[in-house]
Amino acid sequence: MAYYYKSVKKLSLQEEINHNQHLKEIEQKHHLKLVHAMLDAEERERQRIGRDLHDGLGGMLAGIKMNLSQQSKTDNRNLDTVINRLDESVKELRHIARNMMPESLLKIGLEDALHDLCELLQIEDTRIEFQPINIDKNLPLAMQMHIYRIVQELLNNAIRHAKPSNIILQCSQHQNIVHITVEDDGCGFDQELIREKPGIGFSNIKNRVEYLKGNIDIESAKNEGTSINIEINADAGSDRSGEG
Ligand SMILES: Nc1ncnc2c1ncn2[C@@H]1O[C@H](COP(=O)(O)OP(=O)(O)OP(=O)(O)O)[C@@H](O)[C@H]1O
Ligand SMILES: [Mg+2]
Structure with missing residues (x-):
């Protein structure tokens, strides 16, 4: 019993x-x-x-x-x-x-659109170097849009806040994992700032990365620049709209 x-x-x-x-x-x-x-x-x-x-x-x-x-x-x-x-x-x-409206993404695909973006954002005092590695041309459009928006915000942040001489953007794909790295040699910042009081830009990046089951790694030191590494899963965002 x-x-x-x-x-x-x-x-x-x-x-x-x-x-x-x-x-x-x-x-x-x-x-x-x-x-x-x-x-x-x-x-x-x-x-x-x-x-x-x-x-x-x-x-x-x-x-x-x-x-x-x-x-x-x-x-x-x-x-x-x-x-x-x-x-x-x-x-x-x-x-x-x-x-606001990256038409280029539809017309020429992610890699060329990122080339265009780097050219568009480059200013006299800041050189932007883009290193694409193995980006699949057939990534779902929604995924291309997420990557484009993340890169756009990271580059804009680097230019606006860091005032660097050089920015390197690397975007690479290995199987279904996409790596985005943006490095600048600007002023650097205290990461607590973003943790305590993120702006709209960084909150949006965090939301996207969370949605794409990825992660973010930030390395930054005062006057030594910033390196932000993002890893996302290229399959994660596909056709969530149909999800019950
Ligand atoms: N590459 C960088 N170099 C130096 N500081 C940075 C860099 N990226 C972000 N920051 C700091 O982090 C803060 C938060 O960035 P975030 O993009 O969230 O907001 P924002 O750029 O100030 O405003 P917005 O909402 O328009 O993007 C910035 O205000 C800036 O102080
Ligand atoms: Mg910003």
Whole structure:
């Protein structure tokens, strides 16, 4: 009899563990679904803003410029300054739009799009070297987008915060693991800062990496620059949308 009760007790304990495990799994799935929905919404919002800026405002400004150019030919020479300023505005706006909506990804694929991004972001004082290794051209588009966004934020951070002379971006793939490394020789920073009070940029990277079942490693020292290594699983993000 005692043995019977013991085994029943054991069984119910096991059931409870199973039940808790099950609850945990449901919770994890729910969390991943939320992260996915958030990233997806953010991406669509960026693309919409990018398109609006490029086609809407960009088109309008270009129209005004043409109109003014026409007028300046006939009478007012002063209009030339206004036209030049307008020209600069159109350039700046195209730059923002391209940042928002990487059309290049669809047209030319991840590797070339990253080349373009490095060229676009390179400034006089900062050289960006890109080393692609073995990136699969057939990576799912959603995965290419995640990688592109992560790199974009890392490069922007390095340029904005570190003021480096050199940045090296390495993106390599070995089987289904993709490695992203961004190294700069800038001012470095205290990592506690990111842990305690991450900005939107780094929070987004963390969300993406968590969603892609990857990990982040940061090495940074004051005045010695920063090296950020990210490893993600290329299969992780595929077709989560259909997940029950
Ligand atoms: N490569 C880097 N070199 C030096 N400091 C850095 C570097 N990358 C990040 N940081 C520091 O980490 C902080 C957090 O970065 P994060 O991208 O989250 O926010 P942010 O760039 O300030 O704002 P945003 O939300 O626009 O991205 C930065 O403000 C900066 O102080
Ligand atoms: Mg940032």
